[in-house]
Amino acid sequence: MKRTFLVTTLACAGLLxxxxxxxxxxxxxxxxxxxxxxxxxxxxxxxxxAINKALxxxxxxxxxxxxxxTPAGNFGDKLASLTQAKKLPDLFWCGNDTxxxxxxxxxxxxxxxxxxxxDGDFKADKFxxxxxxxxxxxxxxxxxxxxxxxxxxxxxxADAFTxxxxxxxxxxxxxxxxxxxxxxxxxxxxxxxxxVADQLTSLDGPFTMSMYSVSAGGAxxxxxxxxxxxxxxxxxFTEGVQKLVDxxxxxxxxxxxxxxxxxxxxxxxxxxxMMFGGQWLAAGFxxxxxxxxYGFAPFPQVDIPATLYDSVGICTPxxxxxxxxxxxxLEYINTKVWDAVLPASPVAPPAYTPxxxxxxxxxxxxQQPTVVDTVKADLAAEKTVGVRFTTQWAQxxxxxTTANYQPILSGKKPVSELPAYIxxxxxxxxxxx
Amino acid sequence: MSRASRxxxxxxxxxxxxxxxxFIAPAIIGFTVFxxxxxxxxxxxxxxxxxxxxxxxxxxxxxxxxxxTVDPAFWPSLRATGYLVVLYVPLSLILGLALAxxxxxRFAGVRVVRTLAYLPxxxxxxxxxxxxxxxxxxxxGLLNAVLDRLGLPTSLWLQSPSMSMPAVVLVMxxxxxxxxxxxxxxxxxxxxxxxxxxxxxxxxxxSVFFRITMPMISPIMLLQVILQTxxxxxxxxxxxxxxxxxxxxxxxxxxxxxxxxxxxNLGQIPQLGYASAQVWVxxxxxxxxxxxxxxxSSLWTYSDNTPD
Numbered sequence: 143m144k145r146t147f148l149v150t151t152l153a154c155a156g157l158l159x160x161x162x163x164x165x166x167x168x169x170x171x172x173x174x175x176x177x178x179x180x181x182x183x184x185x186x187x188x189x190x191x192a193i194n195k196a197l198x199x200x201x202x203x204x205x206x207x208x209x210x211x212t213p214a215g216n217f218g219d220k221l222a223s224l225t226q227a228k229k230l231p232d233l234f235w236c237g238n239d240t241x242x243x244x245x246x247x248x249x250x251x252x253x254x255x256x257x258x259x260x261d262g263d264f265k266a267d268k269f270x271x272x273x274x275x276x277x278x279x280x281x282x283x284x285x286x287x288x289x290x291x292x293x294x295x296x297x298x299x300a301d302a303f304t305x306x307x308x309x310x311x312x313x314x315x316x317x318x319x320x321x322x323x324x325x326x327x328x329x330x331x332x333x334x335x336x337x338v339a340d341q342l343t344s345l346d347g348p349f350t351m352s353m354y355s356v357s358a359g360g361a362x363x364x365x366x367x368x369x370x371x372x373x374x375x376x377x378x379f380t381e382g383v384q385k386l387v388d389x390x391x392x393x394x395x396x397x398x399x400x401x402x403x404x405x406x407x408x409x410x411x412x413x414x415x416m417m418f419g420g421q422w423l424a425a426g427f428x429x430x431x432x433x434x435x436y437g438f439a440p441f442p443q444v445d446i447p448a449t450l451y452d453s454v455g456i457c458t459p460x461x462x463x464x465x466x467x468x469x470x471x472l473e474y475i476n477t478k479v480w481d482a483v484l485p486a487s488p489v490a491p492p493a494y495t496p497x498x499x500x501x502x503x504x505x506x507x508x509q510q511p512t513v514v515d516t517v518k519a520d521l522a523a524e525k526t527v528g529v530r531f532t533t534q535w536a537q538x539x540x541x542x543t544t545a546n547y548q549p550i551l552s553g554k555k556p557v558s559e560l561p562a563y564i565x566x567x568x569x570x571x572x573x574x575x
Numbered sequence: 576m577s578r579a580s581r582x583x584x585x586x587x588x589x590x591x592x593x594x595x596x597x598f599i600a601p602a603i604i605g606f607t608v609f610x611x612x613x614x615x616x617x618x619x620x621x622x623x624x625x626x627x628x629x630x631x632x633x634x635x636x637x638x639x640x641x642x643x644t645v646d647p648a649f650w651p652s653l654r655a656t657g658y659l660v661v662l663y664v665p666l667s668l669i670l671g672l673a674l675a676x677x678x679x680x681r682f683a684g685v686r687v688v689r690t691l692a693y694l695p696x697x698x699x700x701x702x703x704x705x706x707x708x709x710x711x712x713x714x715x716g717l718l719n720a721v722l723d724r725l726g727l728p729t730s731l732w733l734q735s736p737s738m739s740m741p742a743v744v745l746v747m748x749x750x751x752x753x754x755x756x757x758x759x760x761x762x763x764x765x766x767x768x769x770x771x772x773x774x775x776x777x778x779x780x781x782s783v784f785f786r787i788t789m790p791m792i793s794p795i796m797l798l799q800v801i802l803q804t805x806x807x808x809x810x811x812x813x814x815x816x817x818x819x820x821x822x823x824x825x826x827x828x829x830x831x832x833x834x835x836x837x838x839x840n841l842g843q844i845p846q847l848g849y850a851s852a853q854v855w856v857x858x859x860x861x862x863x864x865x866x867x868x869x870x871x872s873s874l875w876t877y878s879d880n881t882p883d
Contacts (some may be wrong), residue, residue, distance in 0.1 A: 151795050173757070217841065218840065218841035219838075219839065223626060224626075225627075226627045226628065234825055236842075237841065238842075239842035239843065240841065240842040243842070243844050244628075247626075247628050247629055247844070249628060252803040291816075332714075334714050394605070397734075397822075398821075398822060398823070399731075399734045399735070399736065399739075399822020399823065399825075400734055400819075401712075401733065401821075404712070408714065408715070413714060413715065432688070463614065514835065532842075534844050535844075536843060537835075537836070537839055537843050537846075538646075540648050541646065541647045541648040543821075544648070544823055544824055544827075545647035545648070545651065545824065546647070548822075548823055549823065552736070552822075552823075566647075
């Protein structure tokens with residue numbers, strides 16, 4: 143009893159301690175005299191070293207840039223504690239969802255005017271348009287700027303395809319061709335499944351399935367991931383779900399619950415012949431050098447190309463002391479730093495389009511032509527869908543997906559249950575206002 | 576005794592009381608700061624919408640209403656927790672007792688066996704759980720490789736909705752040495768004369784076990800039931816590392832659900848008020864289970880409290 147009491151109260155204490163910290167906040171605007179702008183990233187030590195080296199070339203007598211030492215693996219915890227303590231650095235790496243949610247809480251500086259009337263080429267129209275659009279909140283604020291794009295596609299083991307007598311994926315291939323290839327590749331050469339598509343079966347699954355319906359001329363799962371008014375599963379979406387259910391049932395596609403934590407290693411070892419994934423894996427493959435011949439293809443389509451992508455960016459807390467100096471450093475990172483960092487580690491194309499050259503040059507030099515082609519095709523795609531809700535209640539949608547959508551994919555519930563799932567999400571959207 | 580000496584005693588008693596208060600003050604202060612205050616504060620937060628970033632907004636019983644009527648994760652989490660308790664507690668007690676009885680024998684190398692049985696308890700939990708995750712990997716894991724080599728059926732283990740919880744419990748049982756060591760102490764405290772008398776009376780092994788061993792260690796068994804049940808209700812490490820609650824909600828036990836709401840993934844806003852409400856539900860659940868266990872313990876525990 144005493145132990146229970148103690149443990150429970152310690153759990154409470156843990157929750158409370160995290161919230162009990164408080165720090166001094168300060169007003170925005172600029173100040174005179176030398177200032178220090180702090181930067182925090184989620185990058186690896188190697189990439190941080192390259193960023194630090196590039197930041198050393200930033201020249202402004204009144205501004206010193208300091209890159210904070212942060213373990214990449216604990217970035218989320220670090221960010222949460224610094225947010226609660228009101229001690230966020232002037233510039234910190236953030237996802238689109240963090241930017242949307244923090245901005246809605248009034249925690250971030252709104253850069254809308256600065257980027258609209260920016261200096262020289264550093265203006266809104268030089269960024270990937272959809273990224274800029276996604277970083278706007280419902281009331282038009284921008285609590286940060288997108289920095290790197292995430293594009294997605296299908297990584298394939300060309301050797302496995304050749305051995306199975308299946309043509310390798312290429313732009314314009316269809317969903318039916320993908321499932322047929324998965325069926326032929328499953329159970330061969332140590333591969334359990336022909337296709338591991340965590341993005342189709344995880345909590346983001348319905349959003350990824352939007353590609354099918356949009357490509358077939360149907361409606362996406364939701365009209366807007368940032369400020370949705372509805373969720374929808376039309377006939378085309380339902381058709382896509384049914385095909386996925388059949389593929390999972392046949393054992394050619396990994397089911398919901400498949401642990402994708404090691405899928406990159408398994409792919410490199412030739413035990414996963416085909417997987418959904420982001421372009422950032424290219425940088426890892428460049429270092430790890432898989433034993434198999436591999437390539438990166440755009441997602442399959444029904445009638446017209448459709449893809450999904452999102453972007454990560456850099457945010458600034460509302461209480462930062464030197465907004466002008468911070469914006470200068472932000473501009474420097476977007477316009478100069480990637481040129482120095484991406485050649486060594488081509489993780490993602492910059493959202494600031496003039497800086498994309500260094501990324502594609504690095505990939506071309508590393509002889510990854512399929513990655514170049516697919517990323518370019520994704521960035522140019524007309525039909526795109528968001529990867530997940532960025533709203534404050536996104537986690538509740540995740541629970542609904544676990545309870546309702548994943549059992550449909552597993553065959554535990556019929557596909558006819560889709561409307562009930564959609565109704566629940568629409569109820570959530572409605573109650574959230 | 577003179578009045579003066581009584582006065583002297585009184586003064587001494589007064590100073591003793593002050594000293595006593597002084598000695599217990601750190602404990603009282605610690606208890607107040609680290610137990611009472613968090614309890615009160617967490618109960619208040621359970622009645623609010625609080626994300627740790629902005630001020631709490633009082634919502635009354637809204638969090639509890641959402642928990643019991645809206646949240647699709649709550650009831651499955653409760654089921655998963657119950658399943659874990661039902662699976663783990665009896666198995667840990669049976670296995671712990673069996674190991675203790677084995678280690679209570681006299682044979683060459685018994686100390687080595689005891690050490691080996693207890694060794695998993697002192698190894699870093701995170702490291703051993705991570706190793707188990709590799710072992711249970713359905714595609715490249717050791718367990719399936721061995722089963723396959725022996726011609727036995729394999730399983731998806733942690734990735735199977737039906738096998739994930741048994742697999743989690745299997746990993747938890749890796750630390751059964753802790754249960755064993757307490758049972759071993761209890762067994763060694765049973766007076767040897769009782770066994771000798773039983774043997775003289777011609778009692779068999781089962782009879783000795785059920786009529787002497789079990790009654791004599793029943794108070795310790797009660798303690799173990801309470802400790803193991805409490806620990807099982809608060810299980811976190813194994814499901815967090817092995818499955819993070821998947822597949823579906825099959826291993827999404829209450830503590831994990833609380834953690835996910837209070838400390839969500841990067842990019843999501845914490846729901847600390849809601850998580851506090853969940854903490855209170857778990858707290859009440861633990862108290863209820865322990866109270867029930869204690870209430871019915873007299874039916875099966877032996878107590879030598881009969882008056883002379």
